[in-house]
Amino acid sequence: MYSDKKNILQLVALLEAHGITKVVLCPGSRNAPLVHTLSTHPGFTCYAMTDERSAGYFAMGLALHGGHPAAICCTSGTALLNLHPAVAEAYYQNIPLVVISADRPAAWIGQMAGQTLPQPGVFQTLVKKSVNLPEIQTEEDEWYCNRLVNEALLETNHHGKGPVHINIPISEPLFQFTVESLPEVRVITRYQGLNVYDRDYNDLIERLNRYQKRMMIVGQMNLIYLFEKRHTKLLYKHFAWLTEHIGNQTVPGIPVKNFDAALYAMPEEKIDQMTPELLITYGGHVVSKRLKKYLRRHPPKEHWHVSADGEVIDLYGSLTTVIEMDPFEFLEKIAPLLDNRVPEYPRVWENYCKTIPEPEFGYSEMSAIGALIKALPESCALHLANSSVIRYAQLYSLPSTIEVCCNRGTSGIEGSLSTAIGYAAGSDKLNFIAIGDLSFFYDMNALWNINVRPNLRILLLNNGGGEIFHTLPGLDMSGTSHKYITAVHKTSAKGWAEERGFLYQRVENDEQLAEAMKTFAQPEALEQPVLMEVFTNKNKDARILKDYYHQLKQK
Numbered sequence: 112m113y114s115d116k117k118n119i120l121q122l123v124a125l126l127e128a129h130g131i132t133k134v135v136l137c138p139g140s141r142n143a144p145l146v147h148t149l150s151t152h153p154g155f156t157c158y159a160m161t162d163e164r165s166a167g168y169f170a171m172g173l174a175l176h177g178g179h180p181a182a183i184c185c186t187s188g189t190a191l192l193n194l195h196p197a198v199a200e201a202y203y204q205n206i207p208l209v210v211i212s213a214d215r216p217a218a219w220i221g222q223m224a225g226q227t228l229p230q231p232g233v234f235q236t237l238v239k240k241s242v243n244l245p246e247i248q249t250e251e252d253e254w255y256c257n258r259l260v261n262e263a264l265l266e267t268n269h270h271g272k273g274p275v276h277i278n279i280p281i282s283e284p285l286f287q288f289t290v291e292s293l294p295e296v297r298v299i300t301r302y303q304g305l306n307v308y309d310r311d312y313n314d315l316i317e318r319l320n321r322y323q324k325r326m327m328i329v330g331q332m333n334l335i336y337l338f339e340k341r342h343t344k345l346l347y348k349h350f351a352w353l354t355e356h357i358g359n360q361t362v363p364g365i366p367v368k369n370f371d372a373a374l375y376a377m378p379e380e381k382i383d384q385m386t387p388e389l390l391i392t393y394g395g396h397v398v399s400k401r402l403k404k405y406l407r408r409h410p411p412k413e414h415w416h417v418s419a420d421g422e423v424i425d426l427y428g429s430l431t432t433v434i435e436m437d438p439f440e441f442l443e444k445i446a447p448l449l450d451n452r453v454p455e456y457p458r459v460w461e462n463y464c465k466t467i468p469e470p471e472f473g474y475s476e477m478s479a480i481g482a483l484i485k486a487l488p489e490s491c492a493l494h495l496a497n498s499s500v501i502r503y504a505q506l507y508s509l510p511s512t513i514e515v516c517c518n519r520g521t522s523g524i525e526g527s528l529s530t531a532i533g534y535a536a537g538s539d540k541l542n543f544i545a546i547g548d549l550s551f552f553y554d555m556n557a558l559w560n561i562n563v564r565p566n567l568r569i570l571l572l573n574n575g576g577g578e579i580f581h582t583l584p585g586l587d588m589s590g591t592s593h594k595y596i597t598a599v600h601k602t603s604a605k606g607w608a609e610e611r612g613f614l615y616q617r618v619e620n621d622e623q624l625a626e627a628m629k630t631f632a633q634p635e636a637l638e639q640p641v642l643m644e645v646f647t648n649k650n651k652d653a654r655i656l657k658d659y660y661h662q663l664k665q666k
Contacts, residue, residue: 112288114144117247124293135170139186142213167197180207188226201274207267208274239273240266261299301433324456326387329354330394338363345446351460356515371399376663393438396519486632494531496546524550529557548573567640574649608642616643
């Protein structure tokens, strides 16, 4: 019988799954549930040692013999500190050592509790990875614990070998051994530098061809990449390709971009048909919360993430494989090896999303974004600020020749204007910036800048506060909280824009918007930058958007 602590069960099951079966066990009470579970499991070879200083070096010797990682398990407090010399030696000798330390609950650190000190990160730069496992109370805790253990164990031989530290807080009672078997756990694997001669590469291709419902999601990519024509058709027909405007032209064909609205309108009976069996992702951030929620609730059988750095990115909660490789190199390698059968699944997504009409809004922030996108010249750069703007832009189709930029690394409102102006300073194209009022006024000193050029056009959406806060479910704002949460204001950019040399345009209705857009979006360069300030009513905007989504549901 094993410990009933779920974080211990996850750890032990993953040690076995990753082939780390030689474990040095040091005595103690806080690590007793770990020691009991490891020593009673038939898959582990355990070695008892009392002195942690010697035990650390002993475990290092086990790892040296054969090159496979070995583990050492100790109790809390100063016991862990006695492993420091061995950890340092393992780091500089590149030896794959897994240090497992039992810990007291964090609440008792610094409270005069015995054998309690700050253990997470204690080895600092002398380990390749340090993780602190949660005590599992929810499904999300379990997912997080599983991911952390996988990350740590994968790092023992990632870009060279070395030690890692897994700290595991354990609350009392400690000695409840009621679990009969280890759980089925998700094992994340990593493939590095694949080539056609690798057995692992052939295994991936075999698994790839096993699935008929294959989806490719492309996150933010700050470049435009052209696939070779011989690969384009081979790749495109085998996957349902989903991306957003910030993915730019990094897909071999025409991707589905209106999937967020399609997911909102999707009937329950269609969900199973639309859920992928295999999900492959590359690129950076994805904006759509609906897509994340959908795939977390309806996970694929496998999720592969392809990136040059090989980091574990588990956005959808179902990651199984990390492929450390340039995504485009990976795609071009697999293209000729895909089976000849053309799956129906990509067409299911494409046909369904074609039934979602492009919106026609009354005068609002959404209609202003739509008017800009429809008027953009064929070749230009479009900078989208965070919050509402980037989400509204996704409602409209956009030519692939237009490069889209957005600060989605942290998705904050600060700096959107400054980043766009910096980009425009080095660009030969027209640069259009769509930005909300809070983002603009927060960063208005971006205009206090001698490097602002005439190739800049700013569309400022001013509804007197934070529009996106009105869409948050469950937020019932009183008069007082409304003032503080949405940052209500009555500020205009007119004086600041004109003082800084901008051509200023004020818009308050559909007719003015159409007229101003003729100058704002004309492809010819003007002698000065332009700022169009579109004034709308936040309550009316919210109603219009709500009506649009209601109509989608009715369809």
